[in-house]
Amino acid sequence: MTGDRVLKGIGLRLIAIFFLSTMSALIKLAESHGATLSETMFFRQFCALPIVLAFVMAGPGGLRALRTTRLKGHATRAMIGLVGMVFTFGAVILLPLAEATTFQFTVPIFATLLGALVLGERTGLQRWSAVLLGFVGVLIVVRPGANDMSLFGAFVGLMAAMFVAIVAIVLRQLRDEPAGTTVFYFTVLTLPFIAVPYAFHVQGHSAFIWAVLASIGVVGGLAQLALTAASRLAPVTAVVPMDYTGLIWATVYGWAMFGVLPASTTWAGAPLIIASGLFIVWREQRLGKRQTISATAED
Template structure:
């Protein structure tokens, strides 16, 4: 197997592993709530136990000297946005069945397209606008507004979670021009602990050892997932690994059935493929446009 193919295969494998970890973390978050843990507790432990994993990864790789930054303010902003998004992400997991929460998260490419056009003033053609419209039709199919079968507040929280994931992606794109992924992950984990710890201090409570183990596992599994996501794009292009994210629906459905006895509604099975198709088309279209721009620059340089 050629070296390039091996790297792409490694990237795909890491992405699939990361998705499995994130889905497992979501199941653990929902399970922790059934055992009495609050949202503040799960968020605090998610960040706390990820710190040693991220720190060890940096020590093994570029070294602790790499966490020095000249853009501390940018990391503070990223932390504020990330924590807000985490509230919505965890909230969606707690308010919705896992499969439905996962499905709404598939709208991230749709929101990324909207933000790119409206905020970054990126040129967006009718192909991607059409995919955005189709994606939101899929959301309506899943949510079935007015039917009373789907908690609309939960749907709102799930869509806000996807919106903030897209905002974080844009923020990271800006920070990534000068900061490494390890540096960004480290400062997000560390800077989020003081505000989360302050909120958590007002909600301290005792748990049995299984619940404590559950909370620790949320942080450890989440930290491993974060590193695997980062590593996946080092081995393979983003457009190549992103389709692997849709495997989370399999995990969400499996955990929902296995642990909570929940099965996706028929409308979810209809709407999810529509949302996934919309997201995949947006990713494919962006790849096509990127290749065209690269070819144009190459042609201009050689002419």
């Protein structure tokens, strides 16, 4: 890949992480004004659908790209992704933004564990050491026995990361499908399941909160497009380090919007988790194996 393409890929990944961080802040803002989990999830998918369709129509073949013989695979990916979305949104609601973001950095750790335990992939001492280092970082962030962090929230955050890793493995079976097609079926197939609980939680909001809910979908859709484009322009090892800027954005949003700063233990544990993830990604690339970590971690 040329240097220009890699730089564009890195730039798009940075934009995508900014959008994802903004989406998380909007989710927490909506929840703080009375919006429910089902509402935020519904608007995330419903308002992203026009953006995804526009992306598909602008690509090669237009809407013909939606033809697929892999509907069962898309359905499996959609259901697993739906459960993952519940945990991801739940972590944002239950935890401060910086802590919820930090737990997402454990995705490479879970990807390694699942690859070894479920897929039977060979995992050497170096990567197991990285996994152990990452979980030491998690323990520092969670600080078991302390009263200032919800252990249930920490559990939800870790489950969110685990399901992102599971989705990454499932996406291997759909790697021949266009990215826009995969995102489209994920959006369409999950909407009915989200609409049912949302129907029981429909409520009035101020114009501002309706705008926030709609923005969750728009910003989330733009993040997916930026992630997809970045993965096509640059290798995973080049763009994944950009993901850790999410902690900066989460800190800024947490302070500016909610008056909350990360705990000192978060700053102590996050570097260990980040170092673990970066080493795992680098090791995967060096060994020439298929990437376990999805290039489109959010979707």
